[in-house]
Amino acid sequence: MTYTKGAAKTKKRKRTEPLTPEEKADRRQRKAMKQRAAILSITPLGNNRFQVWGGENPHVVTVSIDGDMFCDCEGWKHARHNNCSHVMKYRLVYGDLKKVGK
Numbered sequence: 075m076t077y078t079k080g081a082a083k084t085k086k087r088k089r090t091e092p093l094t095p096e097e098k099a100d101r102r103q104r105k106a107m108k109q110r111a112a113i114l115s116i117t118p119l120g121n122n123r124f125q126v127w128g129g130e131n132p133h134v135v136t137v138s139i140d141g142d143m144f145c146d147c148e149g150w151k152h153a154r155h156n157n158c159s160h161v162m163k164y165r166l167v168y169g170d171l172k173k174v175g176k
Contacts, residue, residue: 103154108166110159116167124168126160133160143169
């Protein structure tokens, strides 16, 4: 038996069916939001609130007990799945998109 250092790497499976137009739009928006979020800064305010700044005005991202994220910007109301660049910054730093163990 051979032991390896660290966790075993998993290979991504190639998708067999083509992406739907909605999935393509989601991927495009996610990529654009990640690029915008990269230049933003974030600071915790307490009570599951975070201030995100680096654009025109600072905005506040609030995380509910259920894990839902809300932003006070106009873009949050119109973005797909309520995922504006401020929420994306929170997700990249503290949330589910955070890189663990580089």
